[in-house]
Amino acid sequence: MDALTWDNACSAITNMPKQACYMRFRSITPLLLLCQAALADAPTQTARADAHAPIGVMADHLHHGDEWMVGYRFMRNYQDALRDGTNHVSKQRAYSRLSSGGYGYHNAPTRMAMNMHMLEAMYGWSDRVTLMLMANYMDMNMDAELHPHGPAAPVPYRMDSSGWGDVELAALFDAGRTAHGRWVGKLGLSLPTGSITKKDDMPHGVLGALVPMRMEYTMQLGSGTYDLRPAMTYSEQRDGWSWGAQASAVLRLGENRQDYRLGHRGELTAWAARLWTPAASTSLRLVGSRWGNIHGRDDAIDPDMSPAADPDAQGGERVEVGLGANLYAPSGALKGQRLALEFLTPVYQDLDGPQLANEWTLNVGWQFAF
Structure with missing residues (x-):
């Protein structure tokens, strides 16, 4: 006017x-x-610690044309104690007979730990499109008890599984700008490169002899299917603060060669970060996720053996809270490098059980853009 x-x-x-x-x-x-x-469009500032989301969030940012980023992420997840719905379930009830109020399984998992090493590479195809490749190596172990449903005492044993998991290819694109932030879309495809036929010795032979058997679904390294992995992220920066939110999904395409597919998965997350200096920020994040049960079954995995082998005891929903920190080198010999960590713990879990409940997750990552 x-x-x-x-x-x-x-x-x-x-x-x-x-x-x-x-x-x-x-x-x-x-x-x-x-x-x-102030209201005019302004590009996101990348030379600050909170220019990236907490390390537990992926596909949240773009790179300039011809810019590369390589990174390594480590995730440690620990599960302990069984839960059905929101209620805890004892291992004794899991392998007690149905007639006595139990679930009738022969085994009861007692704990599980997973270490995942992820290698990532991102390339700025242009200022508006970034290509991404992610590969991960997993090392998992699960403690369980075998109950013979007789006078003999339960037999504790451990299963171990390790190897390369599924590989993901993705394209990230600029989906719009605001005065202080931007939208980033993602179209990803997960390739079934991880094994779904891993075996280990279990005490299921005569008189508890160890025999090689196919491990439960949660101990396999991949999904066995091509999976779509779309996501949409909004992030915004202000003086001394930033925040963002992301919606993502994992959509399984068909069944794998063992005649089953894992359940679809959806996740919503939001975070806020405090920028203390251009080189350091801390964050608070809320995560809500929901995933379905397995459709079909692997004939080599007896659903009566363990809750982890039961296709109908794999789904659930969870809300977690995470605390994180990002460190960034804006100049000097380490210019362009980031070091980040985040610790998450659940505040709500509703599981189709009995199923091992999540106790905590630790994410650590290093990234280098050049």
Whole structure:
């Protein structure tokens, strides 16, 4: 609106003389210009620690054209104690007979730990499109007890599984800008490179002899299917603060060669970060996830042996809270490198059980952009 138009409107509404309206317009002009500048589109600042989301969030940012980023992420997940719905279940009830109020399984998992090493590479195809490749190596172990449903005492044993998991290819794209932030979309495809036929020795032979058997679904390294992995992320930066939110999903395409597919998965997460210096920030994150049971079954995995082998005891939903920190080198010999960590713990779990409940997850990552 120009000065003359503003003067006429001001005079008509307020009954003030046009000269008084003109002087009032001149007095607020600098403020109007400042607001216009603040609301104008501005690129996200990358030379600050909170330019990336907490390390537990992926596919949240883009890179400039011809820019590379390589990284390594380590995730440690620990599960302990069984749960059905929101209630804890004892291992004794898991392998007690149905007639005595138990679940009737022969085994009861007691704990599980997973270490995942992820290698990632990102390349800026242009300022608006970034390509991403992720590969992971997993090392898992599960403690369980075998109950013969007789007078003999339960037999504790451990299963171990390790190897390369599924590989993901993805394209990230600029989905829009706001005054202080941006939308980033993701179209990803997971390739079934991880094994779904891993075996280990278990005490299921005569008189508890160890025999090689296919391990439960949670101990396999991949899904066995091609999986779509779409996501949409919004992040915004202000002076000393940043925040963001992401919606993501894992959609299984068909069944694998063992005649089953894992359940679809959806996740919503939001975070806020405090920038203490350009090189350091801390974050608070909330994560809500939901995943389905297995459709079909692997004939080599007896669903009566263990809750972890039961296709109908794999789904659930969970809410977690995470605390994180990002460190970034804006200059010097380490320029462009980031080190980040995040610790998450659940505040709510509702599981189709009995199923091992999540206790905590630790994410650590290093990234280098050049």
